[in-house]
Amino acid sequence: MSEELLSVKNVSISFTQYVQGLNQHELKVISDLSLDVKKGEVVAILGSSGSGKSLLAHAILGILPENGTCEGDICYKNEVLTQQKKEAIRGKEICLIPQSVNFLDPLMKVKEQAIGDVKGEEREEALRKQREIFSKYGLAEEVDDLYPFELSGGMARKVLLSTALLSNPELVVADEPTPGLDEKSVKETIMDIKNLKEEGKGVLLITHDINVALEIADRIAIFYSGFVIEINKTENFADTGKLLHPYTKSLIEALPRNGFKLTEGVQPLEEVPGCVYYDNCPIKSDFCKENRPNLIKCGDAMIRCHNYDKEVK
Amino acid sequence: MNNRTKKFIRNKAIHFILLMLAVAIFSFILLELSPIDPVNAYLKQAVISPEQRLILEQYWGVNQPLTTKIWGWLSNLLQGNLGNSLIYRVPVIDVIYERFMASFVLMALSWVISGIIGFGLGIVAGKNKGGWIDKLVKLYCYVLQSAPSFWIGLVILIIFSVELGWFPIGMSVAIGTLSSDATIWQWLARLVLPTLTLSLVGVAPIAMYTRNELVNVLSSDYILFARARGESGWPLIERQALRNTLLPALTLQFQNFAELFGGAVLVEQVFSYPGIGQTAVAAGLQSDVTLLLGIVLISAVFVFVGNTLADVMYYFVDPRIRENESFDKN
Numbered sequence: 322m323s324e325e326l327l328s329v330k331n332v333s334i335s336f337t338q339y340v341q342g343l344n345q346h347e348l349k350v351i352s353d354l355s356l357d358v359k360k361g362e363v364v365a366i367l368g369s370s371g372s373g374k375s376l377l378a379h380a381i382l383g384i385l386p387e388n389g390t391c392e393g394d395i396c397y398k399n400e401v402l403t404q405q406k407k408e409a410i411r412g413k414e415i416c417l418i419p420q421s422v423n424f425l426d427p428l429m430k431v432k433e434q435a436i437g438d439v440k441g442e443e444r445e446e447a448l449r450k451q452r453e454i455f456s457k458y459g460l461a462e463e464v465d466d467l468y469p470f471e472l473s474g475g476m477a478r479k480v481l482l483s484t485a486l487l488s489n490p491e492l493v494v495a496d497e498p499t500p501g502l503d504e505k506s507v508k509e510t511i512m513d514i515k516n517l518k519e520e521g522k523g524v525l526l527i528t529h530d531i532n533v534a535l536e537i538a539d540r541i542a543i544f545y546s547g548f549v550i551e552i553n554k555t556e557n558f559a560d561t562g563k564l565l566h567p568y569t570k571s572l573i574e575a576l577p578r579n580g581f582k583l584t585e586g587v588q589p590l591e592e593v594p595g596c597v598y599y600d601n602c603p604i605k606s607d608f609c610k611e612n613r614p615n616l617i618k619c620g621d622a623m624i625r626c627h628n629y630d631k632e633v634k
Numbered sequence: 635m636n637n638r639t640k641k642f643i644r645n646k647a648i649h650f651i652l653l654m655l656a657v658a659i660f661s662f663i664l665l666e667l668s669p670i671d672p673v674n675a676y677l678k679q680a681v682i683s684p685e686q687r688l689i690l691e692q693y694w695g696v697n698q699p700l701t702t703k704i705w706g707w708l709s710n711l712l713q714g715n716l717g718n719s720l721i722y723r724v725p726v727i728d729v730i731y732e733r734f735m736a737s738f739v740l741m742a743l744s745w746v747i748s749g750i751i752g753f754g755l756g757i758v759a760g761k762n763k764g765g766w767i768d769k770l771v772k773l774y775c776y777v778l779q780s781a782p783s784f785w786i787g788l789v790i791l792i793i794f795s796v797e798l799g800w801f802p803i804g805m806s807v808a809i810g811t812l813s814s815d816a817t818i819w820q821w822l823a824r825l826v827l828p829t830l831t832l833s834l835v836g837v838a839p840i841a842m843y844t845r846n847e848l849v850n851v852l853s854s855d856y857i858l859f860a861r862a863r864g865e866s867g868w869p870l871i872e873r874q875a876l877r878n879t880l881l882p883a884l885t886l887q888f889q890n891f892a893e894l895f896g897g898a899v900l901v902e903q904v905f906s907y908p909g910i911g912q913t914a915v916a917a918g919l920q921s922d923v924t925l926l927l928g929i930v931l932i933s934a935v936f937v938f939v940g941n942t943l944a945d946v947m948y949y950f951v952d953p954r955i956r957e958n959e960s961f962d963k964n
Contacts, residue, residue, distance in 0.1 A: 382862045386853070412864025426861035428877045428953065434860070438869045468953045484863070 325399065326492050326523035327381070327415075327478050328357040332393035334376050334385065349592060350376055352547045354393075355616055355623070358492065358523040363514060365526040365534035365555075368544025369588070370500075374527045378494045381525075382417055383407030397492070402525035412437070416490035422477040425469035430497075434467040447487075454556040455484040458513070475506045482513060499533050511537050513595045531576065542623075543569050546588040546597040549616060552623040565624040596627065604628055642949075646942055655708075656933040658927075662707055665923055666700060675720060675921030707927075717924035721916060726928040729913065734932060737902065737909030739795050741894050743829045748836030749887045755837065756844025757879065760870060762850055771841060778838035783897045787831040787904035794827055809925075828905045832897055835891065843886050847879045854878075877951070884947055891940025895933050 334351040366372045380391045383404050395402045397415065411417075426434055430629035435455075436447035455464060458479040459542055462559045464472070472480060478498070485493065495514065497613055499507050514537050517524055534541050542552040543566065548568050557563035561570045561579075571584040586601030593599065596609040609627050616625045672694045673687060682690075691697060695706070710717065718727040757770035778786070794800050802824055811876050851857060852875060901912030906912070910929060917925040949955055 379858070384858055384861045408864075408866065411862055415861040417859065419859050419862075420853065421855075423855040426856045426860070426874045426878065428881070429874065434874075437860075437863055438865055438873055470954050488863075 324360045326358050326360055326397065327525065328394075328396040328399070329377070329381070330355050330396065331393040332377070332380065332391060333371050334373070334380055334389060334391050336386075337388045337390075350547060353616065354549050356542050356549060356552055358525050360491075360517055360523055361521045362540070363518050363526055363538045364525040364552075365528055365538035365541045366544050366549070367531060367534045367541050370529045372544060373527075373547065374482060374544055374587075375496050378417060378496045378525070378527055380409045381407075381494060382415060384411075413488050415492045415494065416485040416488065417487045418482055418493060418495040418498050420500065422469050422472060422474075422481075424481065425477070427469055430466050430468060431472070431480050431484075435480070437488055450518050451483075451487060453461075454487055455480075456485045474502055474544060476510070478506055478510060482510075486517075490522065492525070493517055494525045494527070496527045497529070500524070501529065507533065531572070543572070548597050548625060549623075550598065550625045552616075554621060557622070565619060565622055565629060566626055567597070567602050567604055576628060596625075598626075642760055642945075650938060653934060653938060654931065657931060658708060658711060659704060661927055661930045662704055663700070665927065666703065669952050670920070670921045670923060672720075672923060674697065675923070685754055696850070704740040711931075712725040716928045718929075719917075719925040720921050720922040721925065722922075726924050729925060730910065730928050730932050733908060733913045736907070737911060740825060740828055740832065740902070740907065740909055741898050743825070744832035744836055745887070745890070747829070747833040748842060752837040752840030752887075753880070753883055755845050755862065756883070757848055757871070757876070759841065760845040760848030760852070760879075761868075763845075763852075768845070771845065775842045778835055779842070780898070781835075783831065783835045784904050786835055787828070787901050790831050790834075791904065794830075811857055824905075824907065828907045831901050831904075832894070835897055836894065839890065839893075840883060840887055844879055844883045847882050848875060848919075851875045851878045859931040881952055884951070885944050888940045888944030888947070892937045895936060909940045 332351065332354045333349060335347050335349040338346045338348050340346045353556050354377065356364060356366070366374050366377065376385065376389070379385045379389075381395055381402075383402075385391060388521075397406075397410065400406070402410075407415075425431065429614065432448065432451055435451045436444065439447045452462070452465070459481050460476065463524040464476060464480070467476075469477065469480075482498075493514075498510050498514070502510065509519055511533060514524055514526065518537075518539075526534065526538060535555060538555050540552055540554055541558065542549045544550075545568055551564070551569045553564060553569070558569075558573055561573050564573060571582070573579055575584065584601065589597055589600065594613065595611050596602065596605070596614050597606055599609050602609065606627070612627070614625045614627045614630065616623050619629045673690050673696060676690065676694075695703065698706075701798050714727070718724065718747055719726050719729050723947075755771050755774075759768040762768050795802065848871075852871075857870070857874060865873065895911070898909060899914055901907070902909045902911035903915055910932070914926065914929045916922070917929060
């Protein structure tokens with residue numbers, strides 16, 4: 322395996338909220354998340370919409386809101402990223418591909434946004450680079466002077482992509498790059514991300530679209546109620562027998578092509594002392610109710626389930 | 635001039651005519667319903683015989699039906715005749731012209747000063763949200779927003795004129811001097827305090843609004859993306875947030891034309907500044923119906939101009955509006 326780019330170790334992200342007057346409430350959105358992305362690899366985090374996956378992207382780039390706290394270590398090239406370090410390399414070595422045109426300033430021409438805050442000779446150089454990458458993604462010269470609201474959906478996606486890639490980053494964090502796009506644009510996005518991988522970049526893909534994840538990712542991390550419960554190779558997802566966690570299995574079995582088999586139950590909203598999947602799990606034991614499983618290695622995969630923990634058994 | 639501009643001007647013109655018509659008719663009806671009796675206002679409690687009174691009533695047309703009165707008022711208005719002022723004994727238009735110019739200088743200065751300072755304070759406060767600067771600006775705004783402007787005027791008068799003696803207490807020229815003899819400096823000295831008062835009061839809404847807008851803009855997705863691309867600090871605000879904050883702030887400032895007018899009425903009264911506001915109060919108190927109606931009309935024009943300027947400004951600053959109008963064209 323090739324060189325490790327990003328490694329996230331036991332990261333928890335929580336928010337301080339005020340409930341009823343001055344009572345503070347700690348809302349945990351991501352708990353004990355660990356994963357890594359290597360060069361030339363696409364790792365997908367697959368989870369339901371609105372479950373807080375994007376916050377991982379924000380934490381990696383150091384752009385969490387003020388009331389958000391991030392515990393645990395985020396390492397880039399085996400070096401722990403401090404806030405200063407994040408600020409130094411974001412937009413250069415690590416880039417974010419955001420999800421929609423809302424991430425562009427409505428009152429600024431797209432080329433100005435793409436090149437960022439540069440002046441003088443640097444500006445000429447930046448504009449040249451911007452034109453180059455815009456051309457690469459099939460954006461005509463007229464697009465440079467358009468405002469975001471004048472872009473079509475597909476154009477906006479390309480603008481966001483090329484804006485993010487302008488500095489030629491090594492790690493790309495793509496936050497929900499496909500929702501709301503027509504099928505052709507989704508295919509193009511998939512191709513574009515595959516190309517990034519070919520160029521040796523690492524891609525962390527945050528998505529709720531299982532088909533997109535299956536199509537481009539090398540490994541998929543399943544995000545459930547704030548926890549990563551399984552990280553497995555994408556090829557194993559073709560065969561539920563090779564999957565480990567009961568949730569992952571039922572997720573795959575619920576796909577139309579795999580028999581549409583639905584499993585009842587919802588993700589817990591409140592923090593639970595034991596396994597988050599306890600209520601819906603078919604293979605649970607009493608032990609799972611009170612004891613939280615850790616993410617452990619199981620062959621090439623990672624799994625958060627007591628059934629695979631030899632010590633527990 | 636392209637089609638869009640023509641259409642804009644045409645719509646605005648129709649809008650303006652309808653507005654003036656409505657204001658003219660309704661303010662006339664309101665005054666008609668008020669207890670003001672033009673004959674009494676003219677006589678000022680002088681004793682006359684009923685016969686003389688009848689002649690006066692006929693002269694003023696007191697007993698004509700309302701429709702005839704309105705028609706008379708409108709047809710005179712169309713010829714540019716606003717009538718004569720009862721208290722000044724000169725044509726209303728002359729009074730308004732002279733007084734409005736004095737007020738205009740006062741209002742324009744305060745408008746610009748409060749706009750610039752308010753926007754600046756709002757930006758500084760919004761950028762340092764939660765910090766001591768923010769708290770200070772907020773405190774200032776809440777105090778100024780809650781205090782009536784005439785009270786602020788009185789406080790300023792007490793501090794700068796009575797205690798410190800830096801500025802004259804009131805009037806546009808010193809008592810005993812003809813206004814034509816007053817030097818520009820004398821006149822300016824009397825402009826300072828009313829302008830200061832109106833500006834201080836005007837800063838509060840625009841600063842609070844700008845602050846909130848900036849806070850919203852800073853938590854928007856596009857600022858997030860800009861930060862993710864490595865932009866930060868003041869350049870980020872200058873490049874991405876300022877224009878997005880300026881647009882709504884401009885609208886508010888232009889809409890404040892109406893409030894400015896209201897504020898000027900009170901402040902001019904406090905400082906005995908001979909502007910349109912003071913004249914409006916005098917006209918109201920002394921039942922000068924023609925002058926009052928004239929002032930109502932001129933203030934409607936003033937507010938209309940303010941809003942129209944905001945529209946035009948938006949058109950130039952916001953690319954989205956320019957584009958939307960090109961869709962309308964078809």
